[in-house]
Amino acid sequence: MTEHTHPDTVLPKETVRVGCCAHREVAADAGFYVRYREIVWSLTAGLFLLVGYVGERLGLSHEGAVGLYLVTYVLGGWDLTVDLVRSVRQRRFVFNVDLLMLLAAIGAAILGNWAEGAFLLFLFALSHGLEHLASDRARHAIRALADLTPDVALVLRNGREVEVPISELALGETVLVKPGERIPVDGTVSAGRSAVDQAPITGESVPVEKTVGSPVFAGTVNGDGALEIANERAVGDRTLDRVVRLVEEAQTQKAPTERFADRFSAIFVPFVLVADLLLIVVPPLLGLMSWSDSFYRGMVMLVGACPCALALGTPSAVLAGIAQAARHGVLVKGGAHLENLGNVRAVAFDKTGTLTVGQPSVTDVVPIDGTEEELLSVAAAVERRSSHPLAEAVVCRAAGLPILEAGELQNVPGKGLRATIGGETAEVGSLRLFESPPPRVVDAVVRLSGRSVIV
Structure with missing residues (x-):
């Protein structure tokens, strides 16, 4: 080794x-x-x-x-x-x-x-x-x-996946980051879609959706989707490296x-x-x-x-x-x-428009058909097997409600989850998970703009 x-x-x-x-x-x-x-x-x-x-x-x-x-x-x-x-x-x-x-x-x-x-x-x-x-x-x-970044990266070279030391990465090379792995480089997403936990770098409590063209930072944690990232900064010049030097x-x-x-x-x-x-x-x-x-x-x-x-x-x-x-x-x-700091008497926060405690929670439940309890029971049955922070918030909100059994769980990278409940298909995720969402659903999502919405 x-x-x-x-x-x-x-x-x-x-x-x-x-x-x-x-x-x-x-x-x-x-x-x-x-x-x-x-x-x-x-x-x-x-x-x-x-x-x-x-x-x-x-x-x-x-x-x-x-x-x-x-x-x-x-x-x-x-x-x-x-x-x-x-x-x-x-x-x-x-x-x-x-x-x-x-x-x-x-x-x-x-x-x-x-x-x-x-x-x-x-x-x-x-x-x-x-x-x-x-x-x-x-x-x-x-x-x-400094240890938040992995020592090696999975690089795509000539169509093959090659594991190389992070110090030997060249600028412009494409790095493959699988679900749940830490991102080793600062760069831009060239392929794939996922939600990335950027809390170690930006302090954001909720994972940020990343698509083609989105910037990503070394030390952050990839979500459920695979990402291909073009390396844009050498070791020592990454955002996390600069933070370490500042500390x-x-x-x-x-x-x-x-x-x-x-x-x-x-x-x-x-x-x-x-x-x-x-x-x-x-x-x-x-x-x-x-x-x-x-x-x-x-x-x-x-x-x-x-x-x-x-x-x-x-x-x-x-x-x-x-x-x-x-x-x-x-x-x-x-x-x-x-x-x-001993002389500070008031603090003004202006970042996302809200103050958070670092733990997502469900603020609104908007059923299109049925009741809130039925909607939460179905959503919690699907999200129960997910480690996504928003999934944990849904399961927490549904505590005390009847537990439904969900069948085989299918992950749709960067979009959501799909499972079978009582012979019917249940889909839980972002609006992108649905090809043609009903107008009433779209209207509800628009009304909740500024929040992370699960459909």
């Missing part, structure tokens, strides 16, 4: 900057420990912190409690320390809240406040773990979008609050370190206090100056919001736009 990739949509597995720390992206199929290692370490650090804190109050020796706190220091501060050392070695060191947090924890230990220092590192490690988890989920959501760009765009936090940290951290150094050195030189008292006050200031909530809260919230929106088919191009 040969694996085929989408060269322009697959994202590189590389080290990226997320928030304050470097983070290596984790594959979606990685094991539990690999995916959740940071969370596991931070929670384990919190457990040792809790045991040490409670143990001290239940009679545990100070040395025993410090030993437990040391484990928290190692687990909670390992990634932070490794990242800082790496940044120095690679000559990309910057003053940020990471350095301030590490120095504050060390200062707390020097003061003998091991529990406070351990709590700082536990909180920082847990926040980073959750932030990186949200970042990975956002990237996996992007890959899920990827959204992950790199920082919200105003994030940019403010970065600017604030770049100024605040050096200021705190310089002020802390002066607080430690100047008073003893002036004879105002002893070196030990001065050092103690400097460490207290260092611990109290850590703005961890400012540095960690915004990136985590933005990444989680963008990932959740992408998972539901909503593209938010950057944290700035996500923040602006």
